[in-house]
Amino acid sequence: MAEFVWRRGITERNSSAMATFIRRHKLAPYLMLAPALAGIAAVLLWPLIQVAVYSFQNYGLPQITGAEPTQWVGLGNFTATFTDSEFWLSLRLTVLFAAVVVPLTLIAGTLVGLLLNQLGKKMAAFVSTAALLAWATPPVSASVLFYWLFNPDGGLVDWTLSKLPHWLVGSTAWAGFNWTTSGALPAYTVLTFLVIWQSFPFIAVTVLAGLKTVPAELYEAARVDGATPSRVFRKITYPLLKPIFLVLLLLSVIWDFNVFTQTYILTGFPGNRDEFNLSLYIYDKAFQFPPSYGLGGALALIFTLILLVVTVGYVRASVRQGALT
Secondary structure, eight states: OHHHHHHHHHHHHHHHHHHHHHHHTTOHHHHHHHHHHHHHIIIIIHHHHHHHHHTTEEOBHHHHHTSSOOEEOTTHHHHHHHTOHHHHHHHHHHHHHHHHHHHHHHHHHHHHHHHHHHSOHHHHHHHHHHHHHHHHSOHHHHHHHHHHHTOTTTOHHHHHHHHSOHHHHOSSOOTTOOTTTSOHHHHHHHHHHHHHHHHHHHHHHHHHHHHTTSOHHHHHHHHHTTOOHHHHIIIIIHHHHHHHHHHHHHHHHHHHHTOOHHHHHHTTTTTOGGGOOHHHHHHHHHHSSSOBHHHHHHHHHHHHHHHHHHHHHHHHHHHHHTSOO
16 A cells, blocks of 8 residues: 555656646647647658658659669659750749739639628628639539530630620631640630639638728728728738738649649640640659659659748748738
């Protein structure tokens, strides 16, 4: 009995000392996050390490099946990527696409969010729900829908353009015009409409939520002073919602750099290689026969570094400007 009491006393003193140590060093939040961080590390960190290892190897089906030994090629996969003209073409298409789609999506979503803020509760809820249906539509279904709209064989867009006067729509024979195989510009025009249609509802609802946090007295005072709607947005709405716009911008850049499903379906992969963005290029190099997982790993690391540079650079610039604190 005495030994049990003695051991219990030691356990309680140790627990008390540990609790004091945790409070003194403010470790409680980190301990609560530890299980989630461990899960993230198991799901993301270990695969990332594997991809990094594969990027320095000649790793494909022969290595998976054991028919050939793993070959270390050093920076060979990276050298092959940077000397491939298709890589630079796909990178240029990806950057240009994101440079066009990201601002248009933010503008469209912001305008719809401002409109929703002017509507009554019931009408705003109805319009928000209707818009979110587009955002919730699976990429495959949305891609098939837009492919039908722009189909050269009786598509609604071609039929409508063929009925308009030539001075308005140009002299192109729109009846039967194939948007997805006539070059990168027509294909990415369709893709632009598709991505904006699917992306703007999330922007709109997020902006609407941010607008609900702005004190109504600020808008009342601005209207009393005779401020125009554009001036109210520049002087009140945008400064107060700048952190939200920053997050939306970063998310849009990441999403629009990673557009794969829509491009895969609309371009009829493997189709025209001049229409490859980075996602299609990586998929083609990594998984098409013969697959090269080592080259795919190198491309994945390059892709990740590009997004990290863009994200970190913009966040640092925003911190200097006071958008983030």
